[in-house]
Amino acid sequence: MSYIKKPNIALSNAPKNELGMTYTDYEGAMSTLCAGCGHDSITGAIIQSVFDLNILPHRMIKMSGIGCSSKTPAYFANQSHGFNSVHGRMPSVATGANAANKELFCIGVSGDGDTLSIGMGQFSHAIRRNLNMLYIIENNGVYGLTKGQFSASADVGSTAKKGEANKQVPIDPCQVAIALGATFVARSFSGDKDQLVPLLKAGLMHKGFAMVDVISPCVTFNDHEGSTKSYMSTRESKREAVYTDYIAPFNEIEVNYEKGSSIEVDLHDGGRVILRKTDESYSPQSRGDSVKNIRAASDEGELLTGLLYIDESQQDFTDTENMIDQPLNSIDHKTLCPGKKALKNLLDSYR
């Protein structure tokens, strides 16, 4: 199907967001991924999220590395600048771009290979800087483009298409991110848009590094019996720890959750995240508890999902750097250049 040019279907009654844009306005080129690929569902969820959030597409940048996941920024938001960088090194490009213009929304799409193997270093340091971006890991446990090698997120015992079992312990991006100091850590499943869309929205509006690990089955190389990242296996093992709602600022709605089971977190943009816990003991505002709960679920063979950790109290990268409010790329040269007289005075200090 991927060789067909994407038809342009304009529906007169298509719903519009506050900017007067339709869902179609946020779409991108035709996907070239395999039919049924989990990544395409995530693309759909991204489109839904930015449509709902009324983001001007040209005020958003889409960043990626290399791999199947990293192709996806071409498939949404045609009116956004995209940057398909080199393998595992998207975070550094996003960091430079953020330094140049911190006003732009930044969505990074990566994969388990791109993040947890070749890109582990840059991933860690983007967290350390609390870079203001939504970082999505489209996690399928497998290298698709090179035809089915295990990735660093493959579970012990999970089998490859030809039957051999993975023997190395997986790296769990959520546990790693929480340990490294990430300020927004979530996990979801490509097949669960209801859960995924609010998480992506909250992640985009979070000021800082928002990581969403999305289990996204590879229909070609990792969707068989024996794989722990197949549609079947994920559906069975997935357990939602918290249900997340994102409430935009000025869209005040009456929220009525049972006392004790919901938590409200104010975001910097004025919006709010509402977390409805399904498990009373769960505390997504304690790093220690979060990791403990993820591990406990994992020991039970379950995959804990939802917004697993959030901390709105930390400064993001540009604040830590004490960067001026105006984007650096728009400051005029007269302001930046000290000029002739200052140079002369400076030289005098070297005599």
Add this chain to the structure above:
Amino acid sequence: MSAPKSNDFTVKFANVNGTGSSSANGMFMKSLFRMGIPVVGKNYFPSNIQGLPTWYEVRANENGYLAPSGSVDIMVAMNAQTYDEDLSAVEPGGYLIYDSSWPRETLMTRDDITVLGAPLAKMCNEAFDTARARTLMKNTTYVGVLAALLEMDMGVIEQLLLDTFGSKTHLIEANKQALEMGHDYAKENFECPLNFKALATNKTKDHFIIDGNATSALGCLYAGATVGSWYPITPSTSLMDAFSRYCAAFRVDEKTKKNNYSVIQAEDELAAIGMALGAGWNGARSFTPTSGPGISLMNEFIGFGYYAEIPTVIFDVQRTGPSTGMPTRTQQCDILSCAYASHGDTKHVCIYPANPEEAFYLSVNAFDIAEQLQTPVFVLSDLDIGMNDWMIKDLEWDDKYVPNRGKVLDQDDLEKIEQFHRYLDSDGDGIPYRTIPGTHPKGAYFTRGSGHNKFGGYTEDADEYQDVVDRLLIKWETAKSLVPSPIKDFKKKNKMAILSIGSCDDAIREARDLMSKDGHDFNYLRVRAFPFSDEVEKFIDAHERVFVIEQNRDGQLKKLLQTETSCDSSKLKSIRLYNGIPIFSKDVIERIMKEVSAGKAA
């Protein structure tokens, strides 16, 4: 070499690193400078924090030659570890000053030099209370000894102390005391002055002393660079240190106290170049300073920047390779690795300053060229330029300067056009138009290192692919007209010439003057950029023999000339000086004259 004369001598300080000697040595040099005597300071230091030998060499000469002389007239031997070596380095007729506090029986000596012992430690131990002061002031004390031996103007040195330490009166007092102590001891015990001395003159007017990393940083500041990313590596670290310092002084918004810049210390060089490219792509002037090992790591991204056409400036302050090499020694060993950095067909604009003065102007140029050509541009300096103290002419700045941002479509431009295509060569110069993210919905395009066609779309089509990489060659031709032209000294009568690059310049200037006195005249061309302009080829064609002088083992500049020009390469004679020490004019002369006489014999 010739015997030392007044205002024409070299003093070398042999110290232990971590003992605070550098400020005293700098004080000695600056005092000569303030007396109007041209000076240059070369630092031979170990890759170490404390305890290893380090040398600082000050050359004074009225001609203003900035290369080291290659000989030592006065050795200040403060390091017992290297005493033998330092003793043997002194020219016959020269002097050696040592600390005679604890006379050492095993001290070697030489009959053809004068050895002067001064009890520096003893004097300082008596005069100062703390261990730190005793160590530090010993250095100032030998400056006092030198001041007496060279009959330097004590008023000048004392004024320098006042200017340096400002309100720290205790430091001024202590240094003054140490200075006078050394001065008085020398006066009483040695014959002062020596048969050569420092005579006040007026040859340093409109000059100042600075290193090339600082002037490169000033270039970044004045060019309007706002994002600098880096990973610490000798000898480029002080470039970013200087940039941060200048930014703290000139780039903090008065009202908000917030920064008009961002200096990002990256996790490695791979990230540093990624950040520079990300910022360049997003419309900020960006740069990353590094050295050879960093360039090796950056290679993948450099090819990306070339193919995706993203402006940024990479400073390579070269040090000796291969591998870790000698991090604190100089070389010009990255000429080829920068010119062709990365896999696939790539070639890059490289700019080669010769000294800190040029490093300033050419750095500013580099930002303009990078944006005009939409590509990463290298500025290749080296440890000698970057970290040594050079006396250079006052830098000039034209307040009318406007950054050349190249072909960028702004909001109005985009409003007017029907559709934007990122890689379309509509002007025939190989340079397409670009847009900055966030400007306008019509400006959006997809930046990728994978195959793309001229419209910016992904392609695996043979013709579409080739169309773009061939267009990059047209851009390369355009680059020749934008890069700094070579510096040339040409007289038709001369059949032989010297062709060189970067920091070889001053040794060559001196060597040409000296050889000319002996009746050997050579024309001279110094390349300042790659790609080479047609002038370079014409220059080679106009001579029978061309000596290509450079600081690497394999003759990288010569190889580049052979590959990238159609000159008759049998004319090129390679002269390579690559032991890690800045080159001396006497070595240049020796090597050229050897070739010349061999040529005659044949």
